[in-house]
Amino acid sequence: MNDEFVITGLGVVSPVGIGVLPFWEAMLSRSSGIRPSSGGMAAAGAPYSAGIAGDINAHLDDRRFRRAANISKYALVAVNQAIADAGLVPAGWEAEEVGVVVGVTHGAINLTREFHAGFVKDGSLGASPSLFSDSVLNAPAGNISIALGIKGAAHTVVGDSGAGIDAVEFALKVMKHTKLSTCIVAGAEELDPIVARVYKTFGLLSQDNMRPFIVPASGFVPGEGAGAIIIETRARAASRSARVYAGIKTALPPIWQGRDFNAGEIPAQDAFVSTGANGTRRDAFEARLLSGVFSPQGANMKKAYLGNIKPLVGESFAASAVMQVVAATLVLDKGVVPPSTIRSGAPDVAWATMNEDAEQRPLTMALAASAGLKGPAHSILLTAPGDAHA
Amino acid sequence: MPRRVVVTGMGLITPLGTGVNEFWGKLIAGRDAVQEITTFDSTPYASHTAAEVSGVSFKGGDRWLYFLDTAFKGALIDSGLFARPRALEGAGIHVGTVLGGILAGQQAWAGCGAKPSSYHLYSGAGHLAEKYGLKGDTLTVSTACASGTDALGIAYRRILWGKADIIIAGGADTLSEFAFSGFNALRALTKTKARPFDKNRDGLVLGEGACFLVLEEQGFAERRGAQCYGLVSGYASRSDARHLTAPDREGAGLAWAIQAALASSGLKRPGYINAHGTGTPYNDVMETKAIKSAFGQGAYEIPISSVKAMIGHSFGAGGAIEAAVCLLALKHGCLPPTINYQEKDQDCDLDYVPLKARETAIDSAMSLSAGFGGQNAALTFEKA
Structure with missing residues (x-):
């Protein structure tokens, strides 16, 4: 049984930049990636403002995933950053030793709606098989396992704002009781105007930015991106002299x-x-x-x-x-x-x-x-x- | 003494009926629930059949939430916990689902349902927790068509590891034009009948439903005098890491899951396997290869059946319903048949319990599931 776990790698795709460094710099300078809505988001009458991640394709080297949903691309890029940061080489991993846990909330909602619109508009001929396969919520986890050749467990935990932390808890529990020595944990989400519009009808969206803990509550601003961490047993990290960020x-x-x-x-x-x-x-x-x-x-x-x-x-x-x-x-x-x-x-x-x-x-x-x-x-x-x- | 996990209750809503007795009776009789689709217009499609839940009143509510609620409440009543809300308060809920409230989602996308109650997949678990006052561990798992199996497997592990004493776990999904058009686009639907493992199989039929099992730590269950369907004794999940929709042709991922589940249970060979058995040309060969890879010549000694020809492929509900089938087979000493099986395929040459149920006492069983994303999961069950 393993009792000690450490973080050895980090990855971020966010509206303040793609990478951990721009994320940290934004934290230091309180620079926000939230902007007034424009383009398709505004046209759909969705949110007042939003945090939109940058062009992810420029950061995705693996061409197999060029047509994947943004949520999968965000997850893949963040995970690749974390893997590189940890100094891990994703080859020859034993199925028992490396796993993936991904937290998601809405999934690949853009492609899902596109698929739906296709068959509504053009009937059976309008339904795209490639869009359908991306509509499952475990597509990001599946794509990560395919990209990195991970043959152990690949789980997808679905929830609201806590789902990413729930995914971390999930990974720690599994690692404690199994032979899993390395776990890639990611949380990913993509913006969608219709989802944002639904939140707007609930009265949950702020008209400008977010004010955590301020009363009365003024609502949230939707964002997108991915975060990723590499969790290893302390013994595993020590055996390969890995840099340890934290327990x-x-x-x-x-x-x-x-x-x-x-x-x-x-x-x-x-x-x-x-x-x-x-x-x-x-x-x-x-x-x-x-x-x-x-x-x-x-x-x-x-x-x-x-x-x-x-x-x-x-x-x-x-x-x-x-x-x-x-x-x-x-x-x-x-x-x-x-x-x-x-x-x-x-x-x-x-x-x-x-x-x-x-x-x-x-x-x-x-x-x-x-x-x-x-x-x-x-x-x-x-x-x-x-x-x-x- | 290591903790053991028993199943003390089950609740089902399926195309073969609601409740354990109706479902099991029709399953063993080999009843076919597949018929013309009534819930949406299938005219634009080449296939027009599915296994739908019929004869129930939704009173204008949400079909997915109705399925969840019916199966969940049924499991609580069956376990004797429904009348003991204080015992339930710390219990957890694990829901496996692929598309959740997709029917509400379709309405919202079409602009005619601004506030769907089941818009998020996790809303189902929240709905149940709130309605029945459960404040334990709540988890929504989405691992494609292995979702129900994984929800149960994770619940089993959490009880085994001392994180909980009671978890009500299972899966639920509805038939939708969304899913139907997707599988149609993938050319995975049969135009006639699903014929798992048959030489002339040409695709799957879709279904819907929900199933929940009450999983309890054995000592906890015994102290309250609960009935026991059997033990959950092992679980594993493995990935193909090859393709998002196509299964590994050699069944390597599923074979690993089988071997890992056996290792976790200590079982050598189950007395029965409830196969994923979709009736597609690829799945059934892959699954046969996986079973042979895991058991060698012993594979020929294991009776295997697929109930999907009777109740369709109900996504996240499927794994949970099939787990219930394994436990009922243990209890009753009877294996459900693979209906519509007529001609042997040289690539599928195991014992698939064709056409008629088989009375035989078994001490153990295994349920297999596979899904998009290269997901593979296996659960083992034993007599308590």
């Missing part, structure tokens, strides 16, 4: 609103918290959860630096959840807490620290958490590479 473990079991939890599982240390709040009323649930751990009335009563990437990259559900994990990992790795995007004065998190400027602060613990739009809250605990809790 990783499950933090709290999935928690439903109104449910008690035992925050004592989280060590009493100052921490960076990569929150999943997205400017909706659900933020209050996440705030209560975090205050139960870190506030003066909480279990651990230590300083919590609250960060939130969503005003930078938008709400891309499973994708932004894995980006949250990447953000928390970078804070530990760099020893720098970026300026917070959360406005001070948010009443539900008034107990927390939201620094106005980047701060040199070597922390040994970080938490990535997301309460999502519905369902339970998920959380992941990260520790500095040499920390005793890792």
Whole structure:
């Protein structure tokens, strides 16, 4: 049984750039990739503004996937970055040792709608077989397994904003009890005007940008992209002298609103918290959860630096959840807490620290958490590479 | 003592009926639920048949949620847990689905359903959790046509590993023109009948439905005096890593899944295999090769059948329904037939329990599933 897991590789495709470096620079400078809607998004009467990833084709070398859905391309590029970052060579992997877990929310919704429109317009002749095959939600995981020759388990976890963190939890549980020594975890999402329009009809979209934890809630801005991390057993990483970004473990079991939890599982240390709040009323649930751990009335009563990437990259559900994990990992790795995007004065998190400027602060613990739009809250605990809790 | 996982309840809604007894009785009788499609106009297509759930009232609600709810509630009642909500509170829910609320999605895309209740695949698990007050582990798994099998397998592992004591797991999907037109475009649909493993098989028929099993830690189940259909004893999932839609022609991925599931259970050879058995030319040869690769000459000793000729291919529901079939075969000592089987194919030369159910006591069974994305999954079951 494996008990110790580490992160050895990171990858990001986001509206602030393709790659981990532009993602980190955007965190440091609070540069947002969210723009007023234009083109097809605006024409469809969808969102007021959106976070759109750049031209992904320029970053996709493997021509087999040129016609794949954007969600698969985002996932493939982010995973390839993470694989390269980890120094892994995807060849000769044993089926028992390497697995893939992908978190998704809406899937390849553009091609799915295109397929649907084809048979509605032209009947049976309008239904494209290639579009249909991409409509399954496990297409990104399947494409990753094909691209990298991974013959172990390739799972797809479906959920809302917490799905990416749920995917990480899923991977850790499987790794703990099986021979799996390396797991590629990704979250991916693509923007679609009709999906955005549905959220708009729910009254969930902000008219400009996101204000996590601010009351009254003003809504979220849709985004797209992918995040990826490589998780290895500490023994496996050590055996190949891999660079270790952070230790990783499950933090709290999935928690439903109104449910008690035992925050004592989280060590009493100052921490960076990569929150999943997205400017909706659900933020209050996440705030209560975090205050139960870190506030003066909480279990651990230590300083919590609250960060939130969503005003930078938008709400891309499973994708932004894995980006949250990447953000928390970078804070530990760099020893720098970026300026917070959360406005001070948010009443539900008034107990927390939201620094106005980047701060040199070597922390040994970080938490990535997301309460999502519905369902339970998920959380992941990260520790500095040499920390005793890792 | 290692934890063991038992099945204490099952609920089904299928083209052969709702509930365990109606379904099993018709299955063993070899009833064919495939008929002319009524839920959409199939005129533009070359194929016009499918296995639909009929004789139920949806009261204007969502068909997928109705399927989920019917099977879920049926499983709770069958297990005796429906009357014990406090025991259920910490229970988890695992849902396997491929297209979820696709019918609501089609309406939304057409601009006539702005707020579909089942727009997201994960809404089904959330709906069940909210309705029945379950606050345990909630998971929605989508691994194409292996979704139901994986949902059960992951639930089995979580109980085995001590993460939960009760998980209600299964799968649900509806027939839709979306799926029908897709499989039609892939030229995977038969124009007549599905004939799994038969020489003249020429494609699959689509189906729909839902099935949930109540999985419990054995000690937990025994303490509350629960009935027991059997043990879930092993599970594995493996990838072909070759093609998004076409299965590995040699069945290597499925063979690995079989071998890994056997290794996790300690079984040498199951007494029965419920095959994925879609009736397409490629799948059935691939699956036969996988079974031979895993069991060698022993493959010829294992009775194998596919129920898809009777109930169609119901995507995420399929693996869950077929798991229930394995457990019912264990309980009743009777193997469901592969109907429509008429002529032996030299590439499919195993014992496919043709045409008529076979009474034979078995101690173990295995269910196989494969799907788009190169997904392969295997579950094993044993008598408790």
